[in-house]
Amino acid sequence: MVHSSGGTGIVMLNLGGPRGLDDVGPFLERLFEDREIIQLPAQGVLGPFIARRRTPKLRRTYESIGGASPLYHWTSEQGRGMAERLDRLSPETAPHRSYLAFRYTDPLTGEALRQMAADGVERAVAFSQYPQFSCSTTGSSLHELWRQVRHLGLESAFTWSVIDRWGSHPAFTGTVARKVAEGLQQFDEAVRDDVVVLFSAHSLPLRIINRGDAYLQEVAASVHEVMRHLDFSHEYALSFQADVGPVAWQGPSTASVIRALGRQGRRHVLIVGIVFTTDHLDTLHEIDHEFAEIAAEAGVTGFRRAPAPNDDPLFLDGLAEVVAAHLRSGEPCSRQFGLRCAGCTSTSCREIVRPVTSHRPAPVTTPADPR
């Protein structure tokens, strides 16, 4: 592989979160403008209208967790730690620089691209910080990335590859397993064996599930891998949170599961975020406040949360390993990235602008006993 003197730029794609209360309004406006997540009639008018109506409530929620989302802080730290490690791990692709590209708040994607161009980066990796693939998250971020590349006339500035999913990679599942183990230590030894480990994922509307989005199967695969790291030491379940509004969502809902476990007399629940790598509103507000309250009412007297990966040094090692392996592979994306959602009608889905050339060997199809 030939690498330019500009080294490697790693673009950390994420949703973003308000860095102050005045960012809440613009955050919601961008969210309700995103047709990959929400489809409204007359979206250009109705989207901003709904966003404005919801802003005061969401401002109060952010106020309750200190006035800002910690997503910027943690993702910056992760990018910095990862890039340092990559310089050691993969000197042939150094220097490595990380860039944040948030979907709904500053720093937005265009900012990342302009900075990359200024830094002389030529080899670029779009690294989704959503470990499991969904068109509504990673898909939306990638669409925005290519739109901005074109908008800024940077089509020939960079050679791209994409880390589109890594939810089953030990860098992620091994970290979450350690966090589950840490979480279990918060329980008294006498009851630790009785703890139900409840994995909670951001839900998706059934409309998206039913068009064949990969999210559900990938989240369940993450849960399975985490439990395998733990040798299936505890009872566990998967449920879904953040199901708001009038549409039908994938269930079971985390709130209903907590209530129901309480009714069954289960007293000890460790809740584990399984689709984000940092603390954010789902953990700091919905889990730590709303669900904690629901748990207390339901008689779940021991309700704890496993820490998020955040800046755990072993997790930063893992991020660097994911990128280093990706760079070594010479692949533009995962094989699975080629499969659009069955119900997808967008022809630009799965586009990569100016991709690296694939070195993928012919697939293994010879029967062999894999046991």
Place this chain on the structure above:
Amino acid sequence: MVHSSGGTGIVMLNLGGPRGLDDVGPFLERLFEDREIIQLPAQGVLGPFIARRRTPKLRRTYESIGGASPLYHWTSEQGRGMAERLDRLSPETAPHRSYLAFRYTDPLTGEALRQMAADGVERAVAFSQYPQFSCSTTGSSLHELWRQVRHLGLESAFTWSVIDRWGSHPAFTGTVARKVAEGLQQFDEAVRDDVVVLFSAHSLPLRIINRGDAYLQEVAASVHEVMRHLDFSHEYALSFQADVGPVAWQGPSTASVIRALGRQGRRHVLIVGIVFTTDHLDTLHEIDHEFAEIAAEAGVTGFRRAPAPNDDPLFLDGLAEVVAAHLRSGEPCSRQFGLRCAGCTSTSCREIVRPVTSHRPAPVTTPADPR
């Protein structure tokens, strides 16, 4: 472990299927009487009524696949092959005898229990032939098992343990992976790389999913493990079939995914049953006829099905390994079996009549880097 001279009885729990056209009526009647699957007002009247109305159509469907379900044949062969192998693999628990206990057709559970008593069996294993756990399948069969044990006054005749789930065991996932590889061989080498591997599972009503049934996460875990055996060599997706009637089912539906892949111009699809170990109506009729027709109409010109495990000798080895490992463990069930569906209100769920004593060690909760 002390074992009786009666050796070990392995009860193969399965749904069953009509062995002749006259069995179709009683099969449907028992199905519509099963409150673990279907809940109707005035079920004792309405159930048989619906069953009678549906009988003629289902008779015609069975006529089209030769007048009977092959489930009895294959499950018998599997039980026989497994028991022979177990005698060699685990002489200390020999002799091993397998018994079929079907939920909706002969041989019913009571018949198995009577035969076991006549054979002098004392150590009994309830081995669910549904690899992934659902209360609507394995749960229903176990409920029926304990009901019949009591009904026949056999509460102290046997010491029981349960193999309640094994959908991630290499005996199953390794076999399915080999069957996928065999299926891929049916495609011309020039197009083999483009084949979409479509895993199809029997669907469940969202009502059951939303009360916290483990099925969804376990099916997705099976898919993940199968693809891992194949080194993720092809694009793949998971969809759900057999969604009939007016209730809402877990999606995406296999039929809609096949149609949509055709619309996208995908020409080659290998469909893989992921929740049954034998051929039955889902494969021989729904996939091989209905879906094949849908595929042809949608332009999926290369539509093939991976063979079912049936009596594949390596699969029979695997069944024996699953049981041998279970017997060695001395455990009455999986740890996960202890967790009822969150929304479950039945207090008899997770019962085991006269279980073997657990040898389970304290769970591993010490943090360690699992990578």
